[in-house]
Amino acid sequence: MRIYAESIAAAYGHTGPPPYNGRVDVSDIGEFGLIERLAKAVGAGRPESLIVGIGDDAAAWRLNDAVMLATTDTLVEGVHFLPGRTPWVDLGWKALAVNVSDIAAMGGLPQYALVTLALPPQTAVPDVDALYEGLGQCAREYGVAVAGGDVVRAPQIAITVAVLGQAEVDGEGSPLLMRRDAARVGYVIAVTGTLGDSAAGLRRLKDGAPADDPLVRAHLRPRPPLAAARRAAELGVPCAIDVSDGLLQDLGHVCEMSGLGAVVRAAALPLSGELRDAYPEEALALACTGGEDYELVFVAPRETLEALRPEVTMIGEMVEDGERRARLVDASGEEVRLPAAGWDHLRPDGRPSGRT
């Protein structure tokens, strides 16, 4: 399961500290702390058939000769999208696409979706129809069947989608899964597409840019590279993660779970011309910490990744590192400090809870 830390939560005005009340709040331990507590509370009784549980992009378990995948993600109004600024049709697309991204990050094929819609009763029906339309567009694009739907009343809009899928198995029946804990020293880090466009698009959306602006499109209509992910899994890429919270924070999860560090060369990062033109000073920071790119990071031996060119760009490598951090370095190998390395949207300052 991906831990959905909205990387640009600060942009939505949710970074002020909660009122002091003399107790330990979830904002103090952050969402990663909460996920760990959940894993502990329910950890007993883990069945033998479970291959990957809490803490990866998706859960995986064996079912006879097949390997099932399941993931879920929620978009909450005012936390994950801008009320009144995000077109409903794009919201529908994105609610499904972020889940497709999780299945892709495991190397799997998304097949079925369950959709839970929380709505205030005064929501206009044409808006809901537009949301369904966007959902249907994404479902057709990625070959996903919406098999179930639920509607509940709530004070604000929230869309929760669960996607079920399958991973391939090799000739000996071993699952071809890309896991966060499978990076090794010397493995190369590669990424699909370009980074930072989505975060830049959110900024432009807030500034009133139209929905057809290319950067705004990148924000509203993420297109997870499912075909590349499937090829990567078939080629034997052992480790991947999707870029949802910002490259450095997401790579930080790989570092934490693989017990290693990551070195990313700033000069190697793929940045679009639109991003460089729109935010020349901040392009690098947006690419490293902006989040919501829904591109994929692959971590594998160099020769394996060569076969994925030109769809991927090699940006760094895994190293020994007791701190298990992802570091951005310049041409001379010096660490580049950025203002923020991803956001943890439950913490009062929006800073991550220590994994990056």
Add this chain to the structure above:
Amino acid sequence: MRIYAESIAAAYGHTGPPPYNGRVDVSDIGEFGLIERLAKAVGAGRPESLIVGIGDDAAAWRLNDAVMLATTDTLVEGVHFLPGRTPWVDLGWKALAVNVSDIAAMGGLPQYALVTLALPPQTAVPDVDALYEGLGQCAREYGVAVAGGDVVRAPQIAITVAVLGQAEVDGEGSPLLMRRDAARVGYVIAVTGTLGDSAAGLRRLKDGAPADDPLVRAHLRPRPPLAAARRAAELGVPCAIDVSDGLLQDLGHVCEMSGLGAVVRAAALPLSGELRDAYPEEALALACTGGEDYELVFVAPRETLEALRPEVTMIGEMVEDGERRARLVDASGEEVRLPAAGWDHLRPDGRPSGRT
């Protein structure tokens, strides 16, 4: 997928009409109308492997020789539970139990759960720990493994759980599923346990009754009869639904999808002594329209249901009925009118959108 119409939404104060704004709101067409629109918007491209899509307790599809089941349900603060009154540990239990109920209603075995927690940042950590504890208790009770977790920030608490499971297949590979559309004229209607206790318990909870009051327990800790459901599916019971929105409304879904009517004998309804003692005048109405019982209704030939005694009580039968309604009748066969037959929590008056 069960359509989660909180049968006692009115009790939470959510029945006032929305402000008039000169357009069609979701409160005008109701949640069942919305689910139908979703089914239409995404209906194209239904894969051959899909056995049951939108509109039943859970989705079902073929995977090689197996039949997968998936369902999801959400509990929203102030809509599905009382803020400050519902103990967190019970909330955790119930969030999973209502999904186990959906899988049971299909005759399947629940196996894996994904948990999405939407929390305000100032939620106290011990409260979340208690929620996880209740979730873990329910998971152990029903043999479900929590395989994924997600935490998002939101203005109010909401817990969405998706449960994945499997249905049995018979010797010829046909799935042993209990479907809403499989009732036939002359089939007998039977129900597990007793009805109305949960709705009575909610009332007592609001009146300040302690969490260990038997009726309050029934409300806070529903115990879906999974073992009985599994036996029913093995015996070949073709049709079932869980009692979430109130017996008559839920039977109404069976009527609608099977193209029939249902006749329920008031005198045959199983009512607990606690319910009769606490609300002698309203026991019948609570049993028929209260909801959240999470018992199961089985619809099958009488001889099939006989084998499930004493775990089920026979309460009526399916009949021809152009109106496709579930009717409550007295000893002389006259229809008994009740104040409300289930609630549709998106409609301003809380009344169902026409299926009962």
